[in-house]
Amino acid sequence: MNPGALAVAASVRSGERRARAVVEETLEAIAARDPGLHAFLHVAGDQALEAAAAVDRAVEEGRDPGPLAGVPVALKDNICTRGVPTTCASRILEGWLPPYDATVVTRLRDAGAVVVGKTNLDEFAMGSSTENSSRGPTRHPMDPTRVPGGSSGGSAAAVGAGLVPLALGSDTGGSVRQPAALCGTVGMKPTYGLVSRYGLVAFASSLDQIGPIARSVGDAAALFEVIAGHDPLDSTSLDAPAPSVSQVLDAGVEGMRVGLVAELVDGTAPDVARRVRAAAGALAGAGAVVDDVTVPEMRFGLSAYYLIAPAEASSNLARYDGVRYGLRVDAPDVAAMNTATRTAGFGPEVKRRIMLGTYALSAGYYDAYYGKAQRVRTLMIRAFDRAYERFDVLLGATAPTTAFRLGERTDDPLAMYMSDVCTIPSNLSGHPAISVPFGAGDDGLPVGVQVLAPARGEEQLFRAAAVLERAAGEVRS
Amino acid sequence: MSGGLVSGGLVSGGLVNGASGTGPGWEVVVGLEVHCELRTRTKLFCGCVNAFGDEPNTNICPVCLGLPGSLPVLNERAVELAMRIGAALHCEVRPSAFHRKNYFYPDMPKDYQISQYDEPINVGGWLDLPDGSRVGIVRAHLEEDTGKTTHQGASGRIHAADYALVDYNRAGVPLVEIVSEPDIRSAAQARLYVTELQGVLVATGASDGKMEEGSLRVDANVSVRRRAPDPAGAEGSPAPFGTRCEIKNLNSLRSLGRAIDYEAARQAALLESGGTVVQETRHWDEDAGRTVPLRSKEEAFDYRYFPEPDLVPLAPDAAWQARAAAEVGLLPSARRARLAELLGTAPAPQQLEQVGVLVGQGLDELVVAAVGRGAPAELALVRAANELAADLDAARALDVGAFASLVAMEAEGALTATQAKQVLRELLAAGGGDPARIAAEKGFEALSGGALAAAVREAVEANPEEWARFSAGEDKLAGFFTGQVMRATAGKADGKAVAAELRRLRAAPAGPEGPGRSEQP
Numbered sequence: 001m002n003p004g005a006l007a008v009a010a011s012v013r014s015g016e017r018r019a020r021a022v023v024e025e026t027l028e029a030i031a032a033r034d035p036g037l038h039a040f041l042h043v044a045g046d047q048a049l050e051a052a053a054a055v056d057r058a059v060e061e062g063r064d065p066g067p068l069a070g071v072p073v074a075l076k077d078n079i080c081t082r083g084v085p086t087t088c089a090s091r092i093l094e095g096w097l098p099p100y101d102a103t104v105v106t107r108l109r110d111a112g113a114v115v116v117g118k119t120n121l122d123e124f125a126m127g128s129s130t131e132n133s134s135r136g137p138t139r140h141p142m143d144p145t146r147v148p149g150g151s152s153g154g155s156a157a158a159v160g161a162g163l164v165p166l167a168l169g170s171d172t173g174g175s176v177r178q179p180a181a182l183c184g185t186v187g188m189k190p191t192y193g194l195v196s197r198y199g200l201v202a203f204a205s206s207l208d209q210i211g212p213i214a215r216s217v218g219d220a221a222a223l224f225e226v227i228a229g230h231d232p233l234d235s236t237s238l239d240a241p242a243p244s245v246s247q248v249l250d251a252g253v254e255g256m257r258v259g260l261v262a263e264l265v266d267g268t269a270p271d272v273a274r275r276v277r278a279a280a281g282a283l284a285g286a287g288a289v290v291d292d293v294t295v296p297e298m299r300f301g302l303s304a305y306y307l308i309a310p311a312e313a314s315s316n317l318a319r320y321d322g323v324r325y326g327l328r329v330d331a332p333d334v335a336a337m338n339t340a341t342r343t344a345g346f347g348p349e350v351k352r353r354i355m356l357g358t359y360a361l362s363a364g365y366y367d368a369y370y371g372k373a374q375r376v377r378t379l380m381i382r383a384f385d386r387a388y389e390r391f392d393v394l395l396g397a398t399a400p401t402t403a404f405r406l407g408e409r410t411d412d413p414l415a416m417y418m419s420d421v422c423t424i425p426s427n428l429s430g431h432p433a434i435s436v437p438f439g440a441g442d443d444g445l446p447v448g449v450q451v452l453a454p455a456r457g458e459e460q461l462f463r464a465a466a467v468l469e470r471a472a473g474e475v476r477s
Numbered sequence: 478m479s480g481g482l483v484s485g486g487l488v489s490g491g492l493v494n495g496a497s498g499t500g501p502g503w504e505v506v507v508g509l510e511v512h513c514e515l516r517t518r519t520k521l522f523c524g525c526v527n528a529f530g531d532e533p534n535t536n537i538c539p540v541c542l543g544l545p546g547s548l549p550v551l552n553e554r555a556v557e558l559a560m561r562i563g564a565a566l567h568c569e570v571r572p573s574a575f576h577r578k579n580y581f582y583p584d585m586p587k588d589y590q591i592s593q594y595d596e597p598i599n600v601g602g603w604l605d606l607p608d609g610s611r612v613g614i615v616r617a618h619l620e621e622d623t624g625k626t627t628h629q630g631a632s633g634r635i636h637a638a639d640y641a642l643v644d645y646n647r648a649g650v651p652l653v654e655i656v657s658e659p660d661i662r663s664a665a666q667a668r669l670y671v672t673e674l675q676g677v678l679v680a681t682g683a684s685d686g687k688m689e690e691g692s693l694r695v696d697a698n699v700s701v702r703r704r705a706p707d708p709a710g711a712e713g714s715p716a717p718f719g720t721r722c723e724i725k726n727l728n729s730l731r732s733l734g735r736a737i738d739y740e741a742a743r744q745a746a747l748l749e750s751g752g753t754v755v756q757e758t759r760h761w762d763e764d765a766g767r768t769v770p771l772r773s774k775e776e777a778f779d780y781r782y783f784p785e786p787d788l789v790p791l792a793p794d795a796a797w798q799a800r801a802a803a804e805v806g807l808l809p810s811a812r813r814a815r816l817a818e819l820l821g822t823a824p825a826p827q828q829l830e831q832v833g834v835l836v837g838q839g840l841d842e843l844v845v846a847a848v849g850r851g852a853p854a855e856l857a858l859v860r861a862a863n864e865l866a867a868d869l870d871a872a873r874a875l876d877v878g879a880f881a882s883l884v885a886m887e888a889e890g891a892l893t894a895t896q897a898k899q900v901l902r903e904l905l906a907a908g909g910g911d912p913a914r915i916a917a918e919k920g921f922e923a924l925s926g927g928a929l930a931a932a933v934r935e936a937v938e939a940n941p942e943e944w945a946r947f948s949a950g951e952d953k954l955a956g957f958f959t960g961q962v963m964r965a966t967a968g969k970a971d972g973k974a975v976a977a978e979l980r981r982l983r984a985a986p987a988g989p990e991g992p993g994r995s996e997q998p
Binding site: 078079080086088093096098099100102197198199200201202204205206232233234235236311312314315318319321323324325334335338358361362363366370 | 542543544545547548550551577581583586587588641779781782783787789
């Protein structure tokens with residue numbers, strides 16, 4: 001198993017290890033083990049070795065190589081990389097080479113991190129198992145008959161399998177936290193607006209947020225700090241300094257008020273619910289004040305989400321029309337070409353959501369669907385606000401179950417949608433949340449517990465997460 | 478349809494039916510949507526240059542091409558110019574938001590247009606026209622332009638095209654769409670409204686007002702209704718509005734006027750014959766001089782508007798609004814008054830029309846400045862309205878001193894009108910220069926009185942038959958003699974002076990040197 005990101009960066013910065021050696025080792029591991037896992041859609045070997053060489057030169061010349069010097073990072077394949085394929089696991093973007101880097105990619109490069117490749121996902125991030133990929137599913141790193149979760153399943157599996165210490169995913173309804181939980185890794189969704197979306201291929205713009213996946217809370221904190229911060233290229237980017245979280249990881253939770261959310265425990269599998277209660281106990285043991293709380297509005301989350309997200313998606317995905325880039329299926333006129341291209345280019349789940357969203361925005365239906373869903377969203381935010389009058393953080397499960405079997409939910413979209421029931425509320429409210437591994441379920445597969453915090457509450461989020469991580473380690477050993 | 482063009486005079490009445498052929502029983506009701514490209518340095522949502530006429534697809538980037546992952550960032554300057562327009566049109570600036578207008582079209586990179594929907598930046602307002610009428614403004618909102626599609630093929634027409642090329646330089650160029658109330662009652666008034674609006678937009682600095690380059694584009698909503706039986710005593714409520722049709726592709730004032738007249742006549746004829754008007758979008762075919770159906774209400778797009786999640790609400794504070802309003806220049810009404818004042822007490826109707834044209838094109842400053850430097854107002858107005866207006870870009874760059882000197886030279890008789898126009902062309906091409914030097918280089922010098930009289934006499938003597946007819950009252954032969962004299966003097970003679978000399982000779986009693994002596998018995 002690879003050492004953590006911070007350990008790698010420390011060794012590269014001190015000159016003890018060369019970035020090139022780190023990256024070569026990573027590329028060898030991917031070549032050897034990814035064929036069985038299928039976490040990667042594209043490995044950018046040459047570019048990675050070049051970037052590593054640049055880091056090594058900086059170290060040799062005495063320049064600061066950055067806080068993540070030489071650390072291999074995998075990117076979900078909906079994050080634009082200049083000159084490197086970015087497909088969103090969709091046929092419709094096959095062959096497209098972005099002419100620009102996403103802001104997070106620029107920030108990673110500036111921090112000395114090395115992008116080694118692009119990871120698998122549900123097409124356009126629509127799914128919870130990475131089975132909706134035009135290139136075939138990713139498998140769970142501990143059990144190849146199971147899914148890694150999704151939609152950032154490739155990133156979570158790559159980190160979970162130890163191929164890379166860090167990866168980025170995107171979280172629209174739980175797509176970072178849910179696969180992170182299923183793969184036994186740490187996954188975090190920042191406050192909406194803290195991480196630039198510039199260069200993240202949009203699924204549902206008002207919900208999308210890029211987040212880190214790592215093997216430890218400390219590594220996740222380091223990656224979060226690198227990617228967070230104001231970006232003038234994203235109008236929804238918060239014009240305020242990003243919270244610095246690394247320095248509070250050892251602050252503990254003495255006196256922290258923790259609300260155990262009934263809606264995020266009831267209805268989860270019994271073994272998952274047990275782990276969540278154990279986590280509450282661990283926080284209490286570390287000095288937190290834990291109490292039960294109900295946030296009934298959370299029950300409407302899934303319904304509101306499946307109107308808002310498809311509505312925005314139906315508009316965001318209109319541009320894939322065969323005119324300018326990506327797939328084009330020729331036809332006698334433009335309208336026929338659009339139809340033929342989109343029919344051939346999109347998979348069934350993407351088509352389903354485009355149709356749902358188009359319907360929800362149609363004249364005469366807007367108020368009943370999209371308008372009402374937005375009002376539910378407002379209710380949800382108010383409900384969270386009320387809860388945060390009493391609590392500093394909230395606690396619950398990340399996903400209702402441990403990793404499920406390949407094909408188990410593919411024929412039942414609603415069952416699949418339920419995988420995100422615990423994570424969706426934070427996307428609707430725009431609040432941060434983190435999933436931390438906390439032991440295993442009855443099947444021996446990882447269980448993640450979720451900490452939720454109010455907007456820009458990343459400090460208390462990471463403090464609680466760090467305590468849970470230490471407690472989980474003690475449980476395991 | 479007879480003479481669809483209603484003269485766009487400044488003084489036409491509000492209920493002109495003109496030559497539209499709608500018959501006296503019908504009143505046309507028009508509302509206009511004017512799209513104005515804002516004169517910003519960069520586009521509405523990205524840093525690409527906003528320029529007309531550049532090599533296709535050179536002013537583009539991931540944002541205005543709508544590449545996956547790109548995001549819009551609002552151009553503050555565009556907001557500022559939109560607020561200036563709002564201030565000039567007496568609108569209220571409100572907190573506003575952007576929406577997405579979703580429909581598929583190849584020249585729209587994202588297959589949605591970012592526009593303002595139910596929360597526009599400018600609401601309410603009005604525009605007063607030189608004929609004394611007032612047209613209400615519903616709204617003036619911000620939106621992005623699309624790319625430009627060129628259909629390629631034998632005929633150049635959409636339906637016969639082999640393929641199409643798209644230039645995305647225009648994609649993302651900032652527009653303000655100005656929507657009028659349906660207050661317009663004739664083609665002439667519609668033309669007047671657009672001309673006046675053009676002047677307002679130029680005055681605000683928001684637009685260059687060039688319809689021919691597409692900086693200003695007009696759609697017209699046209700309907701007809703029965704005129705009240707006795708308009709004079711029309712105290713009762715007017716007939717409700719008829720079903721309207723939206724006319725697109727109106728690229729000039731001429732098209733606008735012709736299209737409204739045609740459409741009003743079409744609708745009136747349809748109703749007269751017992752038919753009904755179907756709400757639809759129609760396309761103006763300039764060559765054929767008629768409107769043709771584009772799509773019916775049933776075929777209309779469902780734009781599925783929803784709030785643009787990539788942008789935040791826009792709420793300019795009072796200070797910013799005030800700064801924008803303070804930047805609005807002198808408006809056309811004030812500028813017309815200033816120019817008319819220079820012409821003296823009672824300007825002729827034709828002069829007033831020229832004043833209107835110059836103000837609309839923003840050339841009035843030049844005339845006022847030239848008069849300030851001693852050029853006679855009347856002649857400065859004529860040269861500006863005729864020669865300068867024909868070459869706007871050059872005219873706007875023309876040196877005032879050079880223009881003033883030229884006009885003065887012509888007024889003093891140092892140059893003939895023909896010569897003055899030639900020298901002016903040179904000045905325009907060079908952006909300025911010394912008119913006297915150019916005239917000298919060209920060998921222009923007005924003929925002395927004696928030389929002119931001699932040239933006229935020669936022409937008369939060489940054409941005795943024509944002279945006899947002219948003497949007998951066939952006035953049109955004056956042109957013949959002027960032509961002869963012009964040829965003989967290589968254009969140096971002043972046409973008016975020649976005409977005066979001809980009249981003098983005809984009126985003079987036949988003397989020994991008089992023409993036509995041989996005709997005497």
